[in-house]
Amino acid sequence: MLSYGPACGVPVVFAQSVIRPRDAKQPERKKGGHTIPCCRPPGPLPSSPFEYMAPKNPKGGRSAIIIGASSGIGEALAKRMARAGYRVALVARREAELQRVAEAINRKDRKLATIYPHDVTKFEEAPKLFQQIVHDLGGFDTIVYCSGVMPPVAKNEYSFQKDQQVFAVNVLGAMAWLNEAATRCERQESGTIVALGSVAGDRGRKGQPVYCASKAALASYMEGLRKRLGHRGVRVVTIKPGPVSTPMTEGLKMPFMISADEAANQIFRALNRTRTTAYVPIIWWPIMTAIRCVPSWLFRGKDI
Amino acid sequence: MKRRSAPAPVVVAKPRRERPPKVAPPSTDALLPDHLEWVEAWGMESKSMSYVFRPSTLDQLKEVFVRARSAGRTIALKGGGRSYGDAFQNSEEFVLDLSRMNRVLDWNPETGILVAEPGLRIAELWRYIIGDGYWPPVVSGTMFTTMGGCASMNIHGKNAYDAGPFGNFITEFEILLPSGELRTVTRESDRELFHAAISGFGMLGVFTKITLKMKRIYSGNLEVTPRYVRNFDEMIEAFDENEHRMDYMVGWCDCFANGRGNVGRGEMHFARHLQPGEDRMLAQTLRVKNQDLPDLLMGFIPKSILHKLMIPFVNNTGMRLINSAKWNARLKPGASKPYLQSHAAFAFLLDYIPEWKQTYRPGGLIQYQSFVPADKAAKIFTQQIRLSHKRGIIPYLSVTKKHKRDDFLISHGVDGFSLALDYPVTAANKANLWKLCHEMDELVLAAGGRFYFAKDSTMRQGTPARYLGAEAVRRFEALKAACDPENILCTALYRRLFGEPKRAENLLSDKVASL
Numbered sequence: 001m002l003s004y005g006p007a008c009g010v011p012v013v014f015a016q017s018v019i020r021p022r023d024a025k026q027p028e029r030k031k032g033g034h035t036i037p038c039c040r041p042p043g044p045l046p047s048s049p050f051e052y053m054a055p056k057n058p059k060g061g062r063s064a065i066i067i068g069a070s071s072g073i074g075e076a077l078a079k080r081m082a083r084a085g086y087r088v089a090l091v092a093r094r095e096a097e098l099q100r101v102a103e104a105i106n107r108k109d110r111k112l113a114t115i116y117p118h119d120v121t122k123f124e125e126a127p128k129l130f131q132q133i134v135h136d137l138g139g140f141d142t143i144v145y146c147s148g149v150m151p152p153v154a155k156n157e158y159s160f161q162k163d164q165q166v167f168a169v170n171v172l173g174a175m176a177w178l179n180e181a182a183t184r185c186e187r188q189e190s191g192t193i194v195a196l197g198s199v200a201g202d203r204g205r206k207g208q209p210v211y212c213a214s215k216a217a218l219a220s221y222m223e224g225l226r227k228r229l230g231h232r233g234v235r236v237v238t239i240k241p242g243p244v245s246t247p248m249t250e251g252l253k254m255p256f257m258i259s260a261d262e263a264a265n266q267i268f269r270a271l272n273r274t275r276t277t278a279y280v281p282i283i284w285w286p287i288m289t290a291i292r293c294v295p296s297w298l299f300r301g302k303d304i
Numbered sequence: 305m306k307r308r309s310a311p312a313p314v315v316v317a318k319p320r321r322e323r324p325p326k327v328a329p330p331s332t333d334a335l336l337p338d339h340l341e342w343v344e345a346w347g348m349e350s351k352s353m354s355y356v357f358r359p360s361t362l363d364q365l366k367e368v369f370v371r372a373r374s375a376g377r378t379i380a381l382k383g384g385g386r387s388y389g390d391a392f393q394n395s396e397e398f399v400l401d402l403s404r405m406n407r408v409l410d411w412n413p414e415t416g417i418l419v420a421e422p423g424l425r426i427a428e429l430w431r432y433i434i435g436d437g438y439w440p441p442v443v444s445g446t447m448f449t450t451m452g453g454c455a456s457m458n459i460h461g462k463n464a465y466d467a468g469p470f471g472n473f474i475t476e477f478e479i480l481l482p483s484g485e486l487r488t489v490t491r492e493s494d495r496e497l498f499h500a501a502i503s504g505f506g507m508l509g510v511f512t513k514i515t516l517k518m519k520r521i522y523s524g525n526l527e528v529t530p531r532y533v534r535n536f537d538e539m540i541e542a543f544d545e546n547e548h549r550m551d552y553m554v555g556w557c558d559c560f561a562n563g564r565g566n567v568g569r570g571e572m573h574f575a576r577h578l579q580p581g582e583d584r585m586l587a588q589t590l591r592v593k594n595q596d597l598p599d600l601l602m603g604f605i606p607k608s609i610l611h612k613l614m615i616p617f618v619n620n621t622g623m624r625l626i627n628s629a630k631w632n633a634r635l636k637p638g639a640s641k642p643y644l645q646s647h648a649a650f651a652f653l654l655d656y657i658p659e660w661k662q663t664y665r666p667g668g669l670i671q672y673q674s675f676v677p678a679d680k681a682a683k684i685f686t687q688q689i690r691l692s693h694k695r696g697i698i699p700y701l702s703v704t705k706k707h708k709r710d711d712f713l714i715s716h717g718v719d720g721f722s723l724a725l726d727y728p729v730t731a732a733n734k735a736n737l738w739k740l741c742h743e744m745d746e747l748v749l750a751a752g753g754r755f756y757f758a759k760d761s762t763m764r765q766g767t768p769a770r771y772l773g774a775e776a777v778r779r780f781e782a783l784k785a786a787c788d789p790e791n792i793l794c795t796a797l798y799r800r801l802f803g804e805p806k807r808a809e810n811l812l813s814d815k816v817a818s819l
Contacts, residue, residue: 131335135377135396139353187340188353 063087063137065130067120067177068147070097072246073196076264077144079105082112084268089133092147093119120147120173121165130180142192142271143181145174150211150248163210170214175221182225185234192235192271195222199242199279202288203299219277226276239267240288241280256283335375343399347388348661348668349729349761350796352395354380360404362480362512369482369792372398378794378807379482381506383453384425386446388671389761390796391457391505397794400510402452408432409513416518417475422452422511430648431592438518439647441473445703446654452511457758458503458712462552462575462651465543465706469717471502472710478513482788486512500783503712505757507798508787523578524589526552526650529642532634536568536682540721543572543706544678550574552650555704558627559725562693567686569631570702575650595648597655611659618663618728623700664728670761672699672741673724675707680751681721688723688744695740697733699725713780714772716756724759738762757797768801777802 064081068074070092078088082105090098090113098115105113114136118129134140149169151162174195185191200208201215219238226236243254244263263280270278279285291299335355344351355377359365372379380394382401392399406423413436420429427447429440442461444454453459455477458469467473476490479501487509489498501508529550533539539555546553557570583589599607617626633639654660661669676684685704692698703724710717727737741762748755754771755763769777781802784791791805798805 138395183337184340184353187337188342 061085061087062141063089063139064142064144065089065091065133065137065140065181066144066146067091067173068145069101070094072146072248073241073244073260073263073267074144074146075101076260077146077267078113080261080264080268085112086142087112087114087137089114089116089137091116091118091120091129091133093117120177121168123172123176126173126176127180130177134184140181140184140188140191143177143194145177145195147173148196148198148215148248150208153208153210155207166210166214167217170211171217171221174218178221178225182229182234185229186232189233192237193222193225193229194237194239194267194271196267197222197238197240199240199284199288201240202292203294206303230276236276237270238277239270239280240277240284241267242284244280256281335371335377341399343382343385343393345388345390345393345668345761346386346661347670347729347761348664349388349670350390350393352393352796354394354397354399356399356401358401358404362486365400365405365480365510365512366484368398368400369484372792373790376807378792378805380795381452381456381510381793383423383450383456384448386444386449386453387457387758388669389757389759390800391758391760393796394794395796402510403450405512406450413438416520417515418518419513419515420451422450422455422514424451425449426451426454430595433518434521434524434590434592434595434647437521437586437590439521441517441519442467442470443651445652447648447652448655451514451516452506455502455511455514456504456506457756458710458715459758460705460707460717462554462705464717465547465553465708466551468708468710469503469712469715471499471712473517474502474514475517476515477501477511479509480512481509482790482792496779497783497787499711500713500780503714504780504783505714505797506795507784507793509793521577521590521647522580523583523586524591524594525578525583525644525646526575527578527642528573528575528645528650530640531572531574532570532631532640533572534569535565536685539568539570539572539704540678540682543704543721546574547706549576551576553706556630557689557702557704558631559689559692559699559702560624560627561631562690567689568682570704571630571634573650575645589646595646597649597652607656607658610657611662614657614660614663618700620698623698627700667729667731667734669700669726669728670737670741671724671726671759672744672762673722673756673759674744674748674753675716675718675720675722675756676748676751676753677718677720679720680753681723684747684751684753685721685723687747688725691743691747692725692727692740695736695743697727697737697740699727701726713776713783714757714768716754718752718754720753722756757801760797763801765801765803 062085064086066074066078066081066088069078069088069090074092078090078101082088088105090101092098095115095117098117102113102115116129116133118125147169149166151165153159153162178193178195181191181193185193195218197219198215200212201219204212219240222236222238229236241263243249243252243257244260245257246260258281266280267278270280279288339355339357340353341356342351343354343356357368359368368379377397378394379398379400380392382392382399383403385392402423404423405421406425406428408418408420408424410419411432416438418433425447426440426443426449429451430443430447433439442459442463444459444461449459454470455474458471460469461467476488478486478488480486489501491498497508531542533542536557539557543553543555552575553572555570555572557568561567561569588594601607601610605613616622674684674688705722707717707720707722709719729737742764745763745767749767749770755767791807794805
């Protein structure tokens with residue numbers, strides 16, 4: 001009967017018997033076994049061990065900042081998180097689209113979404129807006145960077161303007177926002193930072209050299225953040241989705257394509273797990289692990 | 305770029321500013337994350353991230369207000385940070401920590417009048433004056449509260465039935481109103497503001513100077529008489545018996561006792577000041593060294609690790625054991641004999657075990673203190689303990705004191721008694737504990753009782769109006785509107801009890817957060 005905490009009883013009690021619904025039957029004691037009756041006091045159970053670590057928000061519940069929430073995975077994820085009770089701050093460039101998403105989430109009795117129109121390439125606006133959002137949400141909990149562009153590039157096109165745009169949105173915008181989040185996480189010693197990379201970032205490919213490079217840069221940046229903040233109670237998660245049917249991939253035919261809702265479901269599940277890099281769907285993990293092992297001289301000849 | 309249509313008028317004589325501002329007005333850019341810190345309530349039950357500022361001069365203090373205004377944030381005032389609940393919590397906003405404004409500005413040993421800045425702690429205060437034969441007129445159970453905090457919460461001590469609250473001994477104070485006006489207030493000059501700013505829980509302005517009248521003492525020691533009582537009825541009888549003979553009275557009761565006629569069994573301590581001439585070793589006992597609490601327990605256990613040894617006992621079983629051991633200590637021969645004890649050792653009981661609150665981690669603790677009129681006190685206190693047992697949440701520690709009415713606006717004083725109960729908070733009992741406190745609120749309110757903002761964590765919006773009266777709340781709100789029209793001073797406590805204050809439009813949020 002020591003003080004109650006996540007570690008209490010876990011070494012001696014079967015982990016599964018500690019985390020069980022309140023109204024479930026008491027596990028039967030085996031004869032001669034060493035199971036100790038569970039001494040967990042009644043009360044709502046956390047859905048994951050990380051919920052214990054989540055900071056208490058005076059406004060109650062959990063919250064998330066979603067950047068790039070006006071369409072695609074960001075939109076689906078915002079809806080998914082709101083369904084789980086998160087209060088979400090939606091950040092994106094197009095205000096009309098944001099309105100549409102927020103209206104889909106908010107109901108009369110339950111206003112969970114707030115919108116903040118903002119262009120992620122205006123880096124100097126990010127710090128102030130970040131503080132404003134955190135203030136409005138009543139605390140920082142989770143940030144998800146979903147903004148990303150992949151302009152169509154012809155086979156023999158080398159357009160610096162397009163490339164600059166890709167890097168500004170996919171990498172520099174992420175740094176502007178996630179640096180702010182990291183500064184805060186370091187001080188509050190909790191929080192979750194999530195960025196959407198891509199399976200494309202694992203190897204340089206013929207069709208989209210700069211898009212691949214930008215996602216690789218983002219993945220390395222996230223890995224660095226993880227090393228900086230991981231030991232301070234902060235979770236830094238890189239999501240690597242395969243092809244997802246969103247406006248970005250409209251008209252393209254790709255293998256293992258899933259819907260944005262399905263992707264959001266899987267991403268949401270990954271947020272509360274211990275995994276630091278999550279392939280969505282999971283089938284891409286063996287595929288990309290294999291492809292990453294292909295030596296460069298062999299990879300050069302393949303038409304991917 | 306706008307071009308002016310008309311030429312600028314010729315300026316003839318520009319009124320010269322008398323004092324140029326020492327600090328440049330801060331920019332309206334994003335706030336620096338350097339100031340971001342966890343601010344944890346003393347009971348550890350609530351904590352939040354805030355931008356903490358620690359000014360040490362008046363100019364720096366004013367600068368914080370300028371910054372808050374430009375950033376559109378509110379400010380909570382913090383002194384020693386010893387309030388149990390959310391009295392200095394202000395999530396994602398500013399917290400103004402005044403502990404660095406801690407100078408003694410004037411001390412006159414002839415008259416016993418001391419002028420100090422608000423961040424001066426009782427710990428430094430009594431060390432400063434005791435050599436001259438003085439003691440603070442009212443002290444809290446811990447010496448780490450500040451003058452500003454004591455004044456704004458209008459704290460009471462073990463002599464509350466006689467001396468009243470801290471504010472009774474303040475003769476004058478200087479207050480910085482959020483408008484930037486610095487006002488010197490005495491009881492005569494502005495009666496309304498004097499009685500509201502003291503007890504105003506930091507919602508009307510920032511004290512910048514406090515003048516306090518100290519109490520003359522003729523010995524560094526007190527004569528303490530312990531006495532054991534079997535229940536609350538006896539305890540209250542004993543309080544009334546000794547009221548005129550003793551200078552300090554405090555009671556402890558064993559909250560685990562729930563039998564017939566033994567609810568409230570416990571020990572009481574009565575102490576009296578020694579009269580002039582009674583102490584033959586005056587110069588010796590008034591030394592600071594004589595007052596200091598011992599660093600070692602039983603001669604070999606350092607106090608700093610003591611709370612770690614306590615951890616195995618901070619649970620229902622362990623606390624039942626300790627409480628009954630303390631009760632059974634009455635059987636020790638000579639347990640009720642009077643003895644001499646230094647002022648500091650008698651007054652600052654909570655400082656015997658530094659960091660004792662850490663034993664309540666991870667959930668923390670709350671203190672539920674209610675003030676009940678004399679005729680109903682024993683009955684209500686008994687009901688509170690019985691109800692706690694019924695709900696299965698038993699307080700680990702309790703303190704009883706006697707009080708009297710005072711004339712401050714947000715007053716917790718009653719002609720009666722108070723019972724403070726320390727409840728442990730866990731993830732599992734929290735909802736039930738809050739429900740229990742609300743049930744006890746109803747008991748206390750029906751008996752005409754009151755509550756105390758420095759201890760409170762659970763009261764609901766509207767409850768203060770029920771015991772303070774609508775008239776007092778209206779007067780307080782009128783003063784708040786006059787002193788702080790922008791509602792720049794705000795805390796989580798204020799939001800909880802009086803609702804979200806109306807703010808001037810936030811710089812950004814109204815533009816962008818239209819939903």
